[in-house]
Amino acid sequence: MLEEEKFASLRNLISSHTGMDVEDSGDDKLRQAVAERLNVLGLPPARYLALLEARGGETEREWDALVSLMTVGESYFFRDKGQIEVLRRWLLPELIERARFTRTLRLWSTGCSRGEEAYTLAILLRELIPDIDDWNIEIWGTDINRQALRQGGKGIFDAWSLRALDSVKVAQYFTEQVVGAQRCWLLTAPIRKLVTFRYFNLFKDCLLGPFSGFDLILCRNVFIYFRRDAISAVADKLANALAPGGYLMTGHAELHEICPNGVIPRLFPETIAYQRVRSPSADHPMPIMTPLPPRTPLKIPARPRLSSNQTGEQLTGMRPPKPLPSRDDAELMVIKELHKNHEYGLALERAERFVARRPEDFRGNYLLSWLYADVGRYEQALVCAEQALNIDPFAAAPYFLLAHLAEERGDVEEAKRLLKKALYLDPAYTSAYLELAALYALEGDEVRTRKARIAALDLLKNIPGQTAVEPYCGLTASQLTSYVREMLEHG
Numbered sequence: 001m002l003e004e005e006k007f008a009s010l011r012n013l014i015s016s017h018t019g020m021d022v023e024d025s026g027d028d029k030l031r032q033a034v035a036e037r038l039n040v041l042g043l044p045p046a047r048y049l050a051l052l053e054a055r056g057g058e059t060e061r062e063w064d065a066l067v068s069l070m071t072v073g074e075s076y077f078f079r080d081k082g083q084i085e086v087l088r089r090w091l092l093p094e095l096i097e098r099a100r101f102t103r104t105l106r107l108w109s110t111g112c113s114r115g116e117e118a119y120t121l122a123i124l125l126r127e128l129i130p131d132i133d134d135w136n137i138e139i140w141g142t143d144i145n146r147q148a149l150r151q152g153g154k155g156i157f158d159a160w161s162l163r164a165l166d167s168v169k170v171a172q173y174f175t176e177q178v179v180g181a182q183r184c185w186l187l188t189a190p191i192r193k194l195v196t197f198r199y200f201n202l203f204k205d206c207l208l209g210p211f212s213g214f215d216l217i218l219c220r221n222v223f224i225y226f227r228r229d230a231i232s233a234v235a236d237k238l239a240n241a242l243a244p245g246g247y248l249m250t251g252h253a254e255l256h257e258i259c260p261n262g263v264i265p266r267l268f269p270e271t272i273a274y275q276r277v278r279s280p281s282a283d284h285p286m287p288i289m290t291p292l293p294p295r296t297p298l299k300i301p302a303r304p305r306l307s308s309n310q311t312g313e314q315l316t317g318m319r320p321p322k323p324l325p326s327r328d329d330a331e332l333m334v335i336k337e338l339h340k341n342h343e344y345g346l347a348l349e350r351a352e353r354f355v356a357r358r359p360e361d362f363r364g365n366y367l368l369s370w371l372y373a374d375v376g377r378y379e380q381a382l383v384c385a386e387q388a389l390n391i392d393p394f395a396a397a398p399y400f401l402l403a404h405l406a407e408e409r410g411d412v413e414e415a416k417r418l419l420k421k422a423l424y425l426d427p428a429y430t431s432a433y434l435e436l437a438a439l440y441a442l443e444g445d446e447v448r449t450r451k452a453r454i455a456a457l458d459l460l461k462n463i464p465g466q467t468a469v470e471p472y473c474g475l476t477a478s479q480l481t482s483y484v485r486e487m488l489e490h491g
């Protein structure tokens with residue numbers, strides 16, 4: 001039996017060697033692993049601790065043995081359909097297109113276990129690049145578990161690793177074998193030769209040798225076992241290992257609200273990928289968001305739904321060129337995109353965490369108030385909108401939201417007052433005119449309705465046609481212009 005004090009030292013040692021959150025994820029596992037090693041080596045706990053703390057070949061071998069007992073190597077080919085589709089349809093074609101002259105691509109599967117993920121990349125590239133043999137493709141598969149790496153190098157897998165593949169793919173890329181009494185599958189040589197396996201401890205090792213300038217890095221289902229501070233450090237390290245324009249993809253929500261340095265999030269319906277900015281000093285940074293694949297066509301709403309991610313500068317719908325986003329900016333962008341894609345649960349969770357961390361941030365409070373409003377938590381929406389106004393009493397946008405909340409309560413007079421207040425603070429607030437027009441229309445006040453619509457139309461003329469006007473669910477300025485014209489003519 002390990003004394004608690006020795007056990008705590010061992011736990012710290014493992015955590016500082018691997019970055020793993022041993023406390024949270026595996027006291028029992030650690031106890032079992034250590035008991036097994038003490039038994040095999042016939043050492044008392046104190047000597048075992050000393051062995052792990054020493055340097056040299058014996059210590060390294062012991063770390064390998066312990067790590068292979070401690071880590072979770074679960075993986076399979078084509079893991080996570082959504083992310084694989086994003087790789088196949090968006091990221092890899094973009095990278096291939098960009099590399100068409102150099103014909104060179106460098107990919108890294110970190111925490112690759114036995115290599116299922118690295119080989120999945122190899123298969124995807126083979127399918128996407130018809131003349132791949134004329135390309136210079138490097139796919140690195142790295143892990144802290146040497147036993148898994150050795151297994152990966154052999155390219156032999158059991159049925160469990162192939163469970164997401166259909167029979168066509170299995171027949172195309174594998175040969176069935178029987179080893180002993182076990183059925184297993186050997187990957188074909190053209191796929192095997194694309195992947196190189198190496199030991200790399202994400203937490204401890206530096207980006208030396210081949211570990212820089214990657215077009216794509218996958219680090220999926222690895223951070224779930226890491227301490228929070230370790231996640232942040234490793235994510236920054238991986239972002240640094242990207243070539244300009246390269247992508248980092250982690251498992252879902254594995255980075256929580258962390259956005260690594262030097263990358264911007266690109267959002268897809270299925271996942272987020274982080275793209276290294278081409279040149280941090282460039283005057284015109286890269287577009288922040290990926291154009292999402294087409295969604296169902298939008299109908300022009302008679303009244304917009306409670307849905308906005310508006311900030312002060314967006315009131316006119318104009319998007320000025322953005323400076324490189326800070327971590328907070330990047331997190332807010334992620335939340336806004338989640339909001340836009342109606343992922344309310346996730347957006348709320350992140351926004352609440354953001355506001356808890358940055359209670360004085362106007363944008364966080366404002367965003368959170370819209371999210372609460374959209375899920376019908378009006379009391380909380382009110383508190384957050386008022387908090388946003390405490391932070392910035394001259395912001396017009398919270399008045400717009402408060403007007404919606406007043407309308408929800410059936411207080412049309414208060415709603416109109418609040419919209420007028422928003423317009424007083426920002427006379428170019430197109431959506432406030434449209435809302436006001438809708439309220440006047442409800443009351444049958446044709447003159448005021450018309451006046452407010454004409455004012456909105458005048459403002460829309462100054463907005464580039466393709467610009468989305470908040471909070472109208474993605475409607476562009478030109479679509480809104482047609483809608484308002486129509487209302488003026490026939491409304």
Ligand SMILES: C[S@@+](CC[C@H](N)C(=O)[O-])C[C@H]1O[C@@H](n2cnc3c(N)ncnc32)[C@H](O)[C@@H]1O
Nearest residue numbers: 018071073075111113144145201202203220221
């Ligand atoms: C659950 S597997 C994920 C495999 C694959 N990425 C996937 O998503 O299917 C997690 C892997 O991370 C590895 N790992 C844990 N800590 C690591 C570290 N500090 N450096 C490198 N790899 C590590 C483990 O050995 C394990 O093979």
